[in-house]
Amino acid sequence: MKKTWFKWAALGVPVLVIAGCATYPDPATTRRVAEKMVNESFTAPAPALLKRLAQDKSQQICSKIGGAQLTQEEAAEVARLARASIKYPPSGKLVGDWKRGDKLAHDGAGDRIQRGRLEKRKENGGLCQNCHALAPGEINVGNVGPSLTGYGLQRGTSDSIAKLTYERIYNAWAYSPCSNMPRLGATGHLTPEQITHMVAYLIDPQSPVNKK
Amino acid sequence: MPNLLGGIAASALLFLAVSVPAQAADPLAVGRQMLAEDNPGELWIEKGKTLFYEKRGPRGVSLEQCDFGMGPGKLEGASTRLPRYFPDTDKVQDLESRLVTCMVQLQGFKREDVIRRAISPGGSSGSDMEALALYITSRSNGMKMNVSLNHQKEREMYKAGEYLFFRRSGQTDFGCVQCHGDANKRIRLQDLIHMTSKQGVQEVVSTWPAYRGAHYVVRTMQWRLYDCFWQMRLPELAYASDVSIALTTYLHYQGNGAVTRVPGFKR
Amino acid sequence: MSEPMKIRATLQGDVADVRILMMHPMETGQRKNSKGELIPMHFIKNVVVSHNGKTVLDAEWTQAISRNPFLGLRVKGAKAGDKISVTWIDNKGDKRTDETAVAAGS
Numbered sequence: 001m002k003k004t005w006f007k008w009a010a011l012g013v014p015v016l017v018i019a020g021c022a023t024y025p026d027p028a029t030t031r032r033v034a035e036k037m038v039n040e041s042f043t044a045p046a047p048a049l050l051k052r053l054a055q056d057k058s059q060q061i062c063s064k065i066g067g068a069q070l071t072q073e074e075a076a077e078v079a080r081l082a083r084a085s086i087k088y089p090p091s092g093k094l095v096g097d098w099k100r101g102d103k104l105a106h107d108g109a110g111d112r113i114q115r116g117r118l119e120k121r122k123e124n125g126g127l128c129q130n131c132h133a134l135a136p137g138e139i140n141v142g143n144v145g146p147s148l149t150g151y152g153l154q155r156g157t158s159d160s161i162a163k164l165t166y167e168r169i170y171n172a173w174a175y176s177p178c179s180n181m182p183r184l185g186a187t188g189h190l191t192p193e194q195i196t197h198m199v200a201y202l203i204d205p206q207s208p209v210n211k212k
Numbered sequence: 213m214p215n216l217l218g219g220i221a222a223s224a225l226l227f228l229a230v231s232v233p234a235q236a237a238d239p240l241a242v243g244r245q246m247l248a249e250d251n252p253g254e255l256w257i258e259k260g261k262t263l264f265y266e267k268r269g270p271r272g273v274s275l276e277q278c279d280f281g282m283g284p285g286k287l288e289g290a291s292t293r294l295p296r297y298f299p300d301t302d303k304v305q306d307l308e309s310r311l312v313t314c315m316v317q318l319q320g321f322k323r324e325d326v327i328r329r330a331i332s333p334g335g336s337s338g339s340d341m342e343a344l345a346l347y348i349t350s351r352s353n354g355m356k357m358n359v360s361l362n363h364q365k366e367r368e369m370y371k372a373g374e375y376l377f378f379r380r381s382g383q384t385d386f387g388c389v390q391c392h393g394d395a396n397k398r399i400r401l402q403d404l405i406h407m408t409s410k411q412g413v414q415e416v417v418s419t420w421p422a423y424r425g426a427h428y429v430v431r432t433m434q435w436r437l438y439d440c441f442w443q444m445r446l447p448e449l450a451y452a453s454d455v456s457i458a459l460t461t462y463l464h465y466q467g468n469g470a471v472t473r474v475p476g477f478k479r
Numbered sequence: 480m481s482e483p484m485k486i487r488a489t490l491q492g493d494v495a496d497v498r499i500l501m502m503h504p505m506e507t508g509q510r511k512n513s514k515g516e517l518i519p520m521h522f523i524k525n526v527v528v529s530h531n532g533k534t535v536l537d538a539e540w541t542q543a544i545s546r547n548p549f550l551g552l553r554v555k556g557a558k559a560g561d562k563i564s565v566t567w568i569d570n571k572g573d574k575r576t577d578e579t580a581v582a583a584g585s
């Protein structure tokens with residue numbers, strides 16, 4: 001008790017002054033402080049993996065504090081960058097195998113880092129079931145994103161629908177800047193070929209998504 | 213004649229039959245109430261208490277001289293004011309990093325060892341840190357979260373935590389807000405707490421440490437943050453790192469007023 | 480070296496509402512560790528609950544019961560201050576007894 005009193009008395013004046021002058025840092029200072037923390041607070045089995053923490057231009061725009069609105073210019077910029085990022089499979093065929101898409105849509109694993117190891121499997125899962133309802137009757141499905149049940153039934157199987165679906169999965173921000181949906185193709189989480197299978201899973205009339 | 217009890221479901225049903233009143237229309241709510249009333253996590257409170265008062269480490273001392281912000285060994289209400297600034301380390305610290313400080317400086321443990329053992333493997337008998345964090349937090353059960361931001365570093369930490377909550381990165385383009393920014397959302401069948409609402413963030417800050425049913429051990433906020441970054445496909449969040457303390461400061465301050473009730477129960 | 484049980488016994492009329500939490504791995508013997516080796520069986524085989532020394536529950540358990548099990552029961556004819564004692568024995572021969580007094584209901 002006595003020691004504490006002495007310590008506080010010694011620090012007394014400067015501490016009081018600091019307390020009295022405590023201010024909230026401005027956004028630029030906060031950004032600098034926080035980014036320094038990011039650089040110092042993570043580990044990974046390989047230095048290249050630490051790059052996952054770096055933000056690209058779109059992510060920076062889309063990280064608005066408190067869910068603040070994008071300006072028109074910002075939204076346009078994010079959409080433009082997203083559209084420019086879209087790559088199609090070399091074959092040009094955007095609709096693959098719905099059976100493979102079915103597997104991918106229900107696969108939430110792949111590419112995570114734990115205890116110094118990277119979770120490397122044959123391919124990354126599509127993660128769809130985590131956030132979206134898919135085939136009717138499935139219970140274990142999320143609702144962070146809109147339901148995709150009956151996707152093909154509602155939209156048909158035209159080339160333009162296939163292209164739209166492909167692009168939305170590849171980079172959803174081309175259509176909805178800063179959407180909560182990951183830019184699965186653009187970030188490299190999924191390959192163009194994988195996305196074609198997911199397109200098929202969504203629009204093929206034989207797919208469980210479009211069964212009653 | 214020995215009774216053969218087939219499983220936990222059997223004993224649970226035994227209970228259900230006799231102790232549940234007529235309005236048992238929602239079985240999930242009944243189940244949650246049962247888990248809240250008889251949470252295996254409570255077994256670790258005694259364990260944490262024993263560890264706290266036991267003379268341990270190379271220096272053979274207990275943690276009674278550890279200052280959690282209200283004076284050495286003063287535990288009632290201490291966790292409700294964390295994270296906070298500590299003059300002796302000149303840092304803002306949460307409960308777990310403060311325990312690390314004391315285990316190293318008072319008891320003589322090596323920092324790397326304490327951190328390496330802090331999070332136990334699932335299905336084990338749990339780590340010392342998990343038991344201690346639960347015990348100390350339980351000493352504030354019934355008390356309200358009461359974090360203040362008076363010191364400059366506390367305000368910086370809070371603002372950094374807010375910034376980080378909304379910071380998106382990695383191949384998932386996730387920041388915390390992507391999953392925790394809306395009401396009534398879930399990933400598969402796991403409900404997502406709406407942390408940008410007062411009610412949601414109060415639920416978060418009042419129920420950690422918690423018994424994680426699937427892991428059979430008590431888990432802490434440090435573990436929870438680590439696990440979020442894991443599934444966001446981001447690198448590993450270091451234990452007691454500044455990012456973890458910043459996020460905890462942000463959430464705890466936002467959750468001020470929440471009444472502590474630990475151990476919580478998670479799936 | 481086992482951890483203490485947590486036993487609560489609350490009187491409701493003349494019935495004691497007894498709730499017991501136990502810490503035990505309850506290994507089934509079918510799980511494998513990270514090296515692919517089978518983790519040996521280690522589970523509570525028998526639980527006895529007594530009221531003032533008289534056995535009121537004698538249960539045979541199997542691997543089907545989960546880790547860190549919970550047991551709830553109601554004991555008729557109890558009074559505040561009565562002794563409730565719980566003993567478990569596992570397949571390795573480890574044994575643990577804890578007890579509590581019945582608390583008056585509110």
